[in-house]
Every structure is written in C-alpha cells, then in structure tokens.
Amino acid sequence: MQRYIAILHESRKSFGVSFPDFPGCIATGATAEDAIENAREALAFHVQGMRLDGQKIPKPSLLKHLQSRADWADFADGMIALVPLLPHKTQNIRTNVMLDRRLLSVVDQRAQAKGLSRSAYISRALEAQLSE
Incomplete structure (x- = not known):
C-alpha cells in the first residue's frame, strides 16, 4: 500500500x-x-x-x-x-460477524462517545488497522 x-x-x-x-x-x-x-x-x-x-x-x-x-x-x-x-x-455492504459480548459493549460505548453508529465505528477502526 x-x-x-x-x-x-x-x-x-x-x-x-x-x-x-x-x-x-x-x-x-x-x-x-x-x-x-x-x-x-x-x-x-x-x-x-x-x-x-x-x-x-x-x-x-x-x-x-x-x-x-x-x-x-x-x-x-x-x-x-x-x-x-x-x-x-464505494457502497456499504451488510455483513454478519460474531464478536465477544464484552468487546461489543466497549465498541458501543466508544461509538456513542464519538457520536457514531456501531457500524461506522467498526468501519473506521478497520480502515485505521488496514492503514498500518
């Protein structure tokens, strides 16, 4: 990249x-x-x-x-x-993933703190990880 x-x-x-x-x-x-x-x-x-x-x-x-x-x-x-x-x-695609309940709870808390949806927060986290 x-x-x-x-x-x-x-x-x-x-x-x-x-x-x-x-x-x-x-x-x-x-x-x-x-x-x-x-x-x-x-x-x-x-x-x-x-x-x-x-x-x-x-x-x-x-x-x-x-x-x-x-x-x-x-x-x-x-x-x-x-x-x-x-x-x-391009276009968002709906997908289904399995996540640990505690991890998902942290994701939801951080997404809410940033004013993002769960999907937007996870998407940004993935983009950041893929950017490394």
Missing part, C-alpha cells in the same frame, strides 16, 4: 492537512485525528479524480526530496504524517 507524506498544520480552531505530492488536495478537521482521517478520504477522492482525467499518479516522494523543493518553506512549520492511499469508498 502506498503512503504519501502529508503535512498537518494547526490553526486556532482546527487542523488542516495538505499533500506536497498533490497540490490542491487538502483536508480539515476539528482535531488532528479528524483531519488525518479526512485526509485519507480526500487523498482517495483526489487520486480517483486524477485517474478519471487520465492523469499520471505520482509515486510517493521521499522526505529528503520534498525538503529540497523550493516550496518546502510552505510546509516546514507543520507536522509530518504518512497517509495511506486507500481505495475510494
């Missing part, structure tokens, strides 16, 4: 993410975690659009190559993160 360097910037009220390899591909979030999660989706959507337009998808740049670019100063004050290029989300 390809991973691209993302730059996380903090402002007074939110976080923003930009990709040096993909000018114009940005994401935001109320927290750093939200911004990175949104960056995964933004990157997938951006690359899907490039493919539909017949554009070449760049290989992930090495940090040392990015640091030698003339525009590196625009990114230098941010935090560096690696964001995986996951397939763009």
